[in-house]
Amino acid sequence: MRKTTASVLTAMAATLIAGAPLHAEQHGHDKAGGHAMTKMPAKAAGIVVEQAWARASVTSNGAAYVSIRNAGKSTDQLIGIRTPVAKRAELHTHLMDNGIMRMRPLKAIELNPGAPAVMRPGGDHIMLMGLTHKLKRGERFPITLRFAKAGEVTVMATVAGPGARGPAKGDHKGHGGDMKHTH
Numbered sequence: 001m002r003k004t005t006a007s008v009l010t011a012m013a014a015t016l017i018a019g020a021p022l023h024a025e026q027h028g029h030d031k032a033g034g035h036a037m038t039k040m041p042a043k044a045a046g047i048v049v050e051q052a053w054a055r056a057s058v059t060s061n062g063a064a065y066v067s068i069r070n071a072g073k074s075t076d077q078l079i080g081i082r083t084p085v086a087k088r089a090e091l092h093t094h095l096m097d098n099g100i101m102r103m104r105p106l107k108a109i110e111l112n113p114g115a116p117a118v119m120r121p122g123g124d125h126i127m128l129m130g131l132t133h134k135l136k137r138g139e140r141f142p143i144t145l146r147f148a149k150a151g152e153v154t155v156m157a158t159v160a161g162p163g164a165r166g167p168a169k170g171d172h173k174g175h176g177g178d179m180k181h182t183h
């Protein structure tokens with residue numbers, strides 16, 4: 001088990017270097033803070049980010065999840081992530097490999113009109129690497145998503161419990177009554 005984890009991390013590190021341009025743009029827009037975007041789902045050029053949440057962290061890495069709807073007419077791609085709470089944030093997915101669940105970095109996530117991308121534990125996720133502090137349940141923090149066409153969107157993620165399978169129930173902060181879910 002331990003060995004497997006280590007080799008996955010090594011593979012991830014190699015890919016991270018290859019994927020470095022994703023981070024070329026870190027010149028501090030983090031002041032966004034999200035005041036303006038807490039009232040309704042964040043939106044840019046047809047892209048709607050409906051739900052953002054994270055698990056409470058137990059190590060120096062963490063995981064966050066968003067649901068993205070492409071309400072436009074053409075395909076877009078999620079190509080980059082950043083957040084002030086982690087040194088790096090990467091797009092990951094989980095793949096079964098010989099009966100072992102492994103994480104794999106993704107260069108991008110395709111966003112087709114009419115097919116929402118729902119990140120969830122065990123599937124696509126945002127890997128938060130090198131957290132600046134422990135993410136505690138109930139805490140909120142900004143995540144900036146970069147899209148190939150729609151540009152950048154910043155959303156506020158709410159931290160749920162450490163083993164949560166979904167966003168905390170009854171948390172209406174920042175979701176402007178958009179309570180629908182796809183599964």
Ligand SMILES: [Cu+2]
Binds near residue numbers: 103125126
């Ligand atoms: Cu991961």
